[in-house]
Amino acid sequence: MxxxxxxxxxxxxxxxxxxxxxxxxxxxxxxxxxxxxxxxxxxxxxxxxxxxxxxxxxxxxxxxxxxxxxxxxxxxxxxxxxxxxxxxxxxxxxxxxxxxxxxxxxxxxxxxxxxxxxxxxxGAAPEPCTTVTKTLELYWTLAREKTFGKSEDQLRRWEAPRKKAIKNFVAIVGDKDIANITRDDMLDFRQHWLDRIEAGEVTANSANKDLIHLGDVLKTVNTMKRLGLMLPLGELSFKQGEARTRPPFSEDWITTRLLAPGALDGLNDQARGILLGMVNTGYRPSEGAALTADTIRLDCDVPHISIEADGRQLKSHFARRVIPLAGASLEAFKQFPDGFPRYRNSASLSAVVNKFLRTNGLLETPRHSFYSLRHSFEDRMLAAGIDDRIRRDLFGHRLDRERYGKGASLEHVAELVGRVAF
Structure with a gap:
């Protein structure tokens, strides 16, 4: 040089x-x-x-x-x-x-x-046109910090509603340059959803999700690319309808129908293991499917599972927790000490289980689902007088007050869960 x-x-x-x-x-x-x-x-x-x-x-x-x-x-x-x-x-x-x-x-x-x-x-370089579909392509990179720690299945679930929202908007309004999106365009898109709500095809909550995901994509690109646009996204949401909560399975239904000898024999063994594991832990189905040999701990004084960010992203930091095993759930994990690899990165678990339960008359009502086992576990703990702090810790929920101390010991929680376990 x-x-x-x-x-x-x-x-x-x-x-x-x-x-x-x-x-x-x-x-x-x-x-x-x-x-x-x-x-x-x-x-x-x-x-x-x-x-x-x-x-x-x-x-x-x-x-x-x-x-x-x-x-x-x-x-x-x-x-x-x-x-x-x-x-x-x-x-x-x-x-x-x-x-x-x-x-x-x-x-x-x-x-x-x-x-x-x-x-x-x-500053004479002509600014390129950024169409709505181009915005989605840019979004995946600009919003990549939101994907850190997500598993393959979580990433698919995160991407899908955003792809759907953009596809719906383009179908109604067209693939416009986002700088040219007008208030009338957004009102036309809202009217499309209003017509579907009135026809009973979708709920207001579903329509709002599409509006939220569309807005997220457009606003993220506008901010991160420093476009400086005044996007007409305000005051578009619909009044939320009453939330539909899943009813819990009754104790009698669980013991006489779901846990009856041979009742689940037609369900593949790993899906059956996750279902039985949920009965006395109340974990989310995706949490059960993600468990591995490292997070299933049977060779200790208190057999338990540990819900961790192991190759996936947790719902919130409160979701990181330890749950003792008892009854049918403990027996299920003894059969699968290494977890359930068939469903670890698959989105099909709930559909498989719900179809089996529905086809075999194992849903207590049409509104019940696989997830109702989580609600049932909560109701049984509530009926047994188990402290709210312990219930929230077991479910991975936020505590509505400052969280003092470490909480109950695993041995104490195991004793309480044992009282309500089947």
């Missing part, structure tokens, strides 16, 4: 790589290192050359036929030159001396300013 003095200051002299001949007419470049100290010049040379390469790469991208690539290249080139990219309107509002500084930073060849550099420093 050649360093030599030109006048008072040291410069870096390098041949232009062949890759950049299309955007750099010179065969050799001299880059000022802005110092008269050879030692300082040596320390700055690598960085100066890296910035030159970065600028040439941005110029190459600026020659692209892709409008978005050209726009991003202009932003990158402005940054390399030490400026923040501003559109031409914003540049025009700058103080005169700031505009002059930008103009003077534009390289000139044969008394003609470089067009690519000029577009970058004076």
């Amino acid at each position: 050649g360093i030599a003095k030109r006048g008072r200051l040291y410069h870096l002299r390098r041949r232009v790589p062949r890759r950049y001949c299309g955007v750099e007419p010179r065969e050799t470049v001299w880059i000022s290192l802005h110092t008269d100290s050879e030692t300082v010049a040596m320390s700055k040379a690598d960085r100066a050359w890296s910035q030159m390469i970065e600028a040439w790469e941005a110029r190459l991208a600026g020659n692209s036929d892709d409008a978005e690539a050209r726009y991003e290249a202009a932003r990158d080139l402005a940054r390399v030159r030490g400026f923040r990219y501003l559109d031409v309107g914003a540049v025009a509002k700058l103080p005169v001396e700031d505009v002059v500084e930008r103009v003077e930073a534009i390289p000139a060849t044969m008394d003609q300013l470089d067009a690519i550099e000029g577009a970058a420093l004076l």
Whole structure:
């Protein structure tokens, strides 16, 4: 790497790589290192050359036929030159001396300013169209911190409603540039959902979820891409209907129907094991399916399972907990000490179990489901007078007051659970 003095200051002299001949007419470049100290010049040379390469790469991208690539290249080139990219309107509002500084930073060849550099420093690069479907593509990267720790199945469940919301919007309004979305567009989308609610096809809660996910995608991209748009997303939600809660299975139904000899024989063994494990633990089905040999602990004084963020994301930090095993649940885990790999990364568990229960007359009412076992476990603990703090700890729920101390010991909780276990 050649360093030599030109006048008072040291410069870096390098041949232009062949890759950049299309955007750099010179065969050799001299880059000022802005110092008269050879030692300082040596320390700055690598960085100066890296910035030159970065600028040439941005110029190459600026020659692209892709409008978005050209726009991003202009932003990158402005940054390399030490400026923040501003559109031409914003540049025009700058103080005169700031505009002059930008103009003077534009390289000139044969008394003609470089067009690519000029577009970058004076904000003349046309901003690309960001359609609604393009927004969703950008969203996956811009919102990636929301996916940290999610399992493959959790990621699929997280993506699906956002894909659905965008697909629905495009079907009703069209794949518009998000800068051109109007209040009328959003009201048309809302009317579509209102018509479906009135027809009894969906609930208000379902419609609101679509509006929420659409808004999340648009607002995230608007914020993270610094688009500065005033999106017309306010006051669109529907009044929530009364929440439909799942009824619990009665104790008699569990003991005489679900736990009757042979009642679950037609269900595959791993799904049956998760169901039986839920009877006396009340875990969420996905939590049971995610258990592994490391989180199923049978060889200890108090057999228990540990709900942890092991290859998946927990519903909340309160969901991290330890649950003692007793009765039918303990026997089920003895059959599956390594967990249930068939359902560890599968979304089919609830559908498989609910279909089996429905087909075999094992749902107490049409409103009951597999999840009703969780509600039943809560009711049995409540009837047994088990303290609210212990119940919330077992269910992974937030406590409606400050949480003092470590809570009940595992031995004590095991004794309480044993009283209500089947």
